[in-house]
Amino acid sequence: MPWTRRNIVLGGLALLGAGAVQKPAFAAASSNFAGTAVDNGVTFQKTNFAKIDKKWHRQVVKYFSSEPIGTVVVDTRHHFLYVIMENKTAIRYGVGVGREGFKWFGRATIDAKSLWPRWTPPPEMRKRHPELPEFVAGGSPKNPLGPRAMYLHRDGVDTGYRFHGTLEPWSIGKDASSGCIRMFNEDAIDLYQRCPIGTAVQVLPHIADQAESAAQVSQITPVE
């Protein structure tokens, strides 16, 4: 899937750009963090949720579509990820999704997941940015995947898309990534606990309250 790789490349580029060009913005955004926490031996900056719109906080909401318990549903347009629970409820997380042209829709399963994953910039990306290291170690404060990654496969093949944490909590609620679904680091840790290997995932343009229309939308095949 060459296009998948390209997406990862561009996502990484965007990240690099954000770090290199927007230093002042980065400094101003320091209030996006509040203290540190330790997870599996790694110290990381805690998200300052007081600064984050409540809309993006993890919460339990009503959910009237008919997906079975345990399914993960992503509403790309509204920047929400849901884990379906019992009695027409779901736990909802704010997420950052792909920019225009880097969106992906379809069904998948979580087939692998990892703690403080190492990030390996793909070869195409390193060609264009030779200054990039071969890899960024898991747990590094510069690793864009953060504390967790959950890998989305389709029919046993890696789609190239993941749920993961972020270095940029202000990008939650925005179209910012290369197609990966990024979450607050605390939420990536939480989601990891709730999704066993084999969990069904549906990435939709948007959810519909009616099961019928939701099913229709989910028939859309991967684009690009």
Next chain:
Amino acid sequence: MSAPTGYMRQLMAAAVLLALTACTTTKVASLEEPAAAPMTGQTNDPAPGFETVAAGSEEDFILNVGRRIYFKQDSATLDSVAMATLDNQAIWLNKNPTWLLKLQGFADDSGSASQMETLSQKRADAAMAYLVSKGVDARRMWAKGYGNDREVRDCTERSCKVQNRRVVTNLRSQPDAA
């Protein structure tokens, strides 16, 4: 005054009917989940009880700790992910000592119904033993295996099965009636 009386009668009849319905719902739901009120409103409205979440409440437990742990096929062994959730549960339970808990095991693996019941009981027992090892008083807990009852259905076989290999930590304010 006959009109209001008729109205009252209707109301009472409706109330009785509601009470009956509620009883049935509670009976089924108490196996694993809290009783479900008939839900109105829209997707994305706060779920009932979750408008504001107080520390130490059942809602706090559901939102910030998580009730479910999962198992591999035919296994009652706790993996590192299950232990991490149980660690969080133990911290919360030790902070909120008035809650009792029922550990409900489920299994949907290979084998007969009675084997599934045994496996689900082993899973619930394993979770309980782990919580005890983390300082939660054993007298606050009881564990029960439900075999392949209350299966999650209507997904692909694999995605359903992983949901059905679980233990749910259900908070209780009093012990089960015998």
